[in-house]
Amino acid sequence: MQYDVAIVGGGPAGASAARAAAVEGADAVVLEKGVPRADREGPGPDSTDAAGILDYWVDVMDLDEAIPEWVKCRELHAAEFIGPSESVTLTSTSVDASYPNFGFTMHRARFDDWLRERAEDAGAEYRVGAAVQGVETDFAAGGHEITIRGGETIDAEYLILADGPQRTVTNQVLDPLLPGGTAGRLDSTRANHIAYQEYREFPEELLEPDRIKFWWGQMPGHTAYPWVFPNDGTVARVGLTMPIGLDLSTVPNRHEYRLLRPDDERVPQGGVYLERLLEQAYPGYDVSDFPLVEDRGKQGGTETYPISSTRPIESPTAANVAVVGGAMGATSAFHEGGDHVAVRTGKIAGRLAALGALRAYNGEWKRAIGTEVVRNVAMADFVRDFRPDDWDRAFRTVDRVVGDGRELGPRSALAGGPAGVRMVARYARLKFRYRNDRYVQITEDEYAV
DSSP: EEEEEEEEOOOOHHHHHHHHHHTTTOOEEEEOOOOOOOSSSBBBBOOOOOOOOHHHHHHHTTOOOOOTTTHHHHEEEEEEEOOOSSSESSSSSSSSOOOSSSSSEEOOHHHHHHHHHHHHHTTTEEETTOEEEEEETTTTEEEEEEEETTSOEEEEEEEEEEEOTTTTTHHHHHHHGSSGGGGGGGHHHEEEEEEEEEEOOOTTOOTTTEEEEOOOOOOSSOOOOOEEEEESSSEEEEEEEEETOOGGGOOOOOOTOOOHHHHOOEEEEEEEEHHHHHHHHHHHHHGGGGBBBSSSSTBBTEEEEEEEESOBBBGGGTTTEEEOOGGGSSSSSTTTHHHHOOOOOHHHHHHHHHHOOOOGGEEEHHHHHHHHHHHHHHHHHHTTTOHHHHHHHHHHHHHHHHHHGOOSSSSHHHHHHHHHHHHHHHHHHHHHHHTTTOOOOOOOSOOOO
């Protein structure tokens, strides 16, 4: 079959690309391999995350209608960051936003399903169970032949890669276009963190339904942290993100991390970490007081998924290929996923492909999400070598800088004294380092097209 635009992956980026292409009159198809979930009627996309949306992320997504209430779980009014001894609570993201509250948590499978419905209503075809096995590109003609499991082939003028941080198909397509070894930067075990979360019923007196909570400096690894996200009723998602393949013997001062034990010979499994977190964060309660809700998530109330921890890449648009969302590295382990940038990059790519203007894609996504990417890569650099006591110092300073609802900026930095001024100045320097698109790790001129 022949399509104008073929999209590999049916998560937020893929569904958004399909809708945008269809709105512009293109014949668009989404090829989604499909995985089962306990909380979805049929197979769907595998791109799960902790499913929280901050106020300004709504504007980043640039949706033309509000996310429906049946997708949301809780309205949020704060985020609490907890270090070994210090903590800070933020009631503002310090970013201008149209959304009236701090943000909201949502049911991720319902969000995916809503985006799919929007794509199909616009005229796009969404095929589940269509796992892509191979892609052949005709550079002379600019088209793509895509082979689906079972041997079926489809042809498309434009190819949008939205297969998430694992990049199963993306790496297959990009590797022949890049110098030897370049694509290795995107290898999933090197370029990703692993995330794990559980759906647990909380004692009613413990659940704080209007805030998300993060614990920092409790476990080793760059941007490694546990969290609690309120869900519906007294259910919350308790989860964490951590590096893949961390060697515990290389961790200096490992005794400083409260979620490690002296007899740990290797990094604990995610479930073990979370049991220790619950015991530590809620003294006087037993883990059995937080039972698993087994009809949620992917399986038995739990789910594991990758999160990109790289900087983003540009796309080989001369080959009529665009890479979007997690596959392009636009999501971040630091801020826990990135549905907002996935939706926006997918929307941009789908629209430009339908208009025959995909060559503008790299410039357009930078204008749309460049500020957000710089914010996250700079912050990740800021905390890269933090040890537990560094987190305590940072939270103590941040509380002085943005306490009492102050917005983050030069004036508020003065409230933090010398430490506050140094913190804000260092963050500004790190952001300046990535000016002029220097946050991009693979540029378009590196592709042999």
